[in-house]
Amino acid sequence: MKKKLQQLLKQSLASLVADGVLDILVDDIRIDHSKDKTQGDFATNIAMVLAKRAGYTPRMLAEKIVATLPSVNEIERIEIAGSGFINFFIASDSSLAVIDKIITKGSRYGCSNFGNGQKVLLEFVSANPTGPLHVGHGRGAAYGATVANLLRALGFKVDCEYYVNDAGRQMDILTTSVYLRYVKIKGDKFPNSGYKGDYIFAIAKKISGVAKLDIFTNVCKDEKDGGDKEKHIDDLIGNCKTLLGDDYKTIFDLAVNSILSGIKSDLSSFGVEYQKWFFEQSLVDRGLVKSMLEKLQMAGNIYQKNGALWFKTTNFGDNSDRVVVRDNKTSTYFASDIAYHSDKFRRGYDKIINIWGADHHGYAPRVKAAIKALGFDENKLEILLVQFAHLFRSGVKVPMSTRDGSFVTLQELCREVGIDAARFFYVLRKSEQHMDFDLDLAKSKSNENPVFYIQYAHARIFSVLEKAQIHKPYTADLTLLKNQYECDLVKQLNRYQDVLQNAACNYEPHTLAYYLRDLAGDFHSYYNNSEFLVKDKILRQARLSLIIAIKQILSNGLNLLGVGAPDKM
């Protein structure tokens, strides 16, 4: 309908251009769903936008536009209002048609081929495998999964990917932490920088047949003893590696695998599925980091300084050059990441989306710089930042640190508030909004979570249909739907398609969540003010058709958000 109106307006403007009223044809004609029913169904501000250029007052220009507008059946009437808005009132049978469309298409309603099969790579969460996923990670997981669902609904071909950082120093710290828990040094002889969580003990318990050695000989003092905690842990790692030999790798693999399998199952039960788990180590194994460095070197983008190799990212928009190989000859995380991104580009995607925590925003320029330097199109890369979720308990902020072992896991959260509520809660805030997650509130008053409000509407409709013994769709005389509640609902249903498209294209799942709540709200009002199971069979059928359509949209929308639509509550 929106498109149709744009088309008509375009024709009208074209004829005004021909008459010399306007000097130029504009392409971008904005059509909005009217907020207020007295303002019709759709409105455009085009007359106000063009008034000055045409030399008329907005209202006068609006008159001219309306006068030259071709008349079509779908438009019942047109009004000029306010300072020059043109309001369109859509013929009711045209609006009502949406009900049949929804019922016919069912769970496919809302899907389109807008994306035209374009291939999208969506990377999200990618938390280091040094501990279980916690509440902070949940937001990225819920957001990413929902964006994927939305894009797929619009006809994009989306691959979700998790980048596993299994090659850095943190993994060595993890391995050494596990070994120390296995050895069980008496007292509190555990490094400040080690991973202190209880899950480390659980992994350590799985080790058998490895010698229990003292790795504290000849190490730098820890911080609490007046030393350097970073040097301390590095020395411990060194001892651990040399003393354990092959057993080190065994413990390393055990640690990574147990943590990773936990992450995988947590995400899976959170309703988040990945097409690919990409290991940083695989880049090294395949020699991609090395070949990438060679490529940059040949292009003259690498120089040596203080014993390290630097990538001249400042040539490509970064504000400082970056080290890719340290003076101890090990390559940096950034080096792997360049190789990773060039691998992503080589895989032939039309769009590459990275969802990162907001703390990584400063990292974006150097990645984009690398992409440019390697000759890829940096416009294909979209970096979406998700702000942190701060967890509060009894009004006090709960620190979230994997290293210190102080965190609430995603699994615990789901157990306490339920998966539906958690998924919905995360996605209800726009991603760049700093989010406060009050655990006590979420737990003690979980019934007040808006997700139940929406699910309740769905369950209520199911219950009505069950009472009416309606199990399959049928046709009805929809023109009987004309009270105010029904008009509002029909209008709301007509918005769904646009809501989906906007939510997907702008990567804003929260707009869908708000839409669903509005729709549910309109339904609840209707429910409390109109009877569905009336004696008049024709009217009953019409009303039931309407609520069947509502139920379908609630279900479709909730599904996209990764939330269930229960029949009974």
Add this chain to the structure above:
RNA sequence: GUCCUUGUGGCUCAGCUGGAUAGAGCGGCCGCCUCCUAAGCGGCAGGUCGCAGGUUCAAAUCCUGCCAAGGACGCCA
């Protein structure tokens, strides 16, 4: 110091590609189940849209400056 994000009723947030009287939930107060699920509905109270300028027919929305909160500025990942 530089850069990013945020600042909207008591609280948590929508609205921000400029538009028609600034919305919702929670909390507070008052009503509604002999009737399809009261996890619901209706009503009331409550807002200088951080502050100050500017652009425009029109600014919560765009621009500038300032204030406040969070974050980023590593040979960490």
